[in-house]
Amino acid sequence: MDVHVTFGNKRVLRGASLAVVRGSLHVLLGPNGCGKSTLLRVLGRQLAPAAGSARTDGPISFVFQNPDHQIVMPTVAADVAFGLGRYTLPATAVRAQVAAALATVGLAAVAQRPTHTLSGGQRQRCAIAGALAQAPKVLLLDELTTFLDGGDQRGVLEAVRACVGGPDQVTALWVTHRLEELAYADAASFMDGGRVQVTGSPAEVAEHMRRLGARW
Numbered sequence: 001m002d003v004h005v006t007f008g009n010k011r012v013l014r015g016a017s018l019a020v021v022r023g024s025l026h027v028l029l030g031p032n033g034c035g036k037s038t039l040l041r042v043l044g045r046q047l048a049p050a051a052g053s054a055r056t057d058g059p060i061s062f063v064f065q066n067p068d069h070q071i072v073m074p075t076v077a078a079d080v081a082f083g084l085g086r087y088t089l090p091a092t093a094v095r096a097q098v099a100a101a102l103a104t105v106g107l108a109a110v111a112q113r114p115t116h117t118l119s120g121g122q123r124q125r126c127a128i129a130g131a132l133a134q135a136p137k138v139l140l141l142d143e144l145t146t147f148l149d150g151g152d153q154r155g156v157l158e159a160v161r162a163c164v165g166g167p168d169q170v171t172a173l174w175v176t177h178r179l180e181e182l183a184y185a186d187a188a189s190f191m192d193g194g195r196v197q198v199t200g201s202p203a204e205v206a207e208h209m210r211r212l213g214a215r216w
């Protein structure tokens with residue numbers, strides 16, 4: 001709430017406030033440089049605001065634009081299991097969590113494939129499965145589809161949709177430039193100038209952006 005972040009003498013967040021409903025997929029739109037990623041870092045507890053406060057359910061998992069920064073193991077299943085090692089789970093529990101995460105993102109059939117043979121969209125879904133296997137309450141997803149074509153874009157969005165809600169009430173905050181992705185959202189916000197300008201239903205936010213001259 002009312003989050004302020006300054007880098008040097010540049011005020012990047014100027015009183016940004018965002019409330020996301022638990023168990024929902026919330027889409028955050030806004031022009032380049034308006035502060036979306038910075039707000040995500042504050043919500044993910046990677047960055048302390050100069051003023052204001054953020055409260056986010058935990059555990060929190062991040063997924064970024066370039067899956068190559070997150071995929072580190074030679075096969076899909078090994079990669080999804082990688083982050084689980086630190087919890088020292090028994091092998092059967094690791095296998096079960098990996099299988100469940102891969103099923104959720106639609107990659108069960110390629111569990112044993114080398115990660116370098118995956119398409120861009122499959123690589124993003126592999127990164128999402130890795131995040132999901134760690135049983136987060138909140139997924140913070142920063143421009144995952146920027147470099148994907150339509151088919152891969154839809155596959156990644158459907159994977160995120162499948163992660164959201166459920167018995168654990170997983171919440172996803174999805175940052176994007178692509179207005180058509182509002183179709184997958186439960187709710188949305190539009191950010192500009194370091195502040196969240198409007199929050200509402202996808203239709204309300206789309207209408208706000210149309211009034212601003214955004215093209216579909």
Ligand SMILES: Nc1ncnc2c1ncn2[C@@H]1O[C@H](COP(=O)(O)OP(=O)(O)OP(=O)(O)O)[C@@H](O)[C@H]1O
Nearest residue numbers: 007008010012030031032033034035036037038039
């Ligand atoms: N660590 C940093 N040091 C200095 N300036 C930064 C830092 N991180 C971000 N900025 C600046 O803060 C502003 C907001 O950046 P941010 O990445 O949050 O915007 P964004 O809305 O996510 O943009 P984009 O859509 O292009 O990813 C930009 O002008 C950026 O250059």
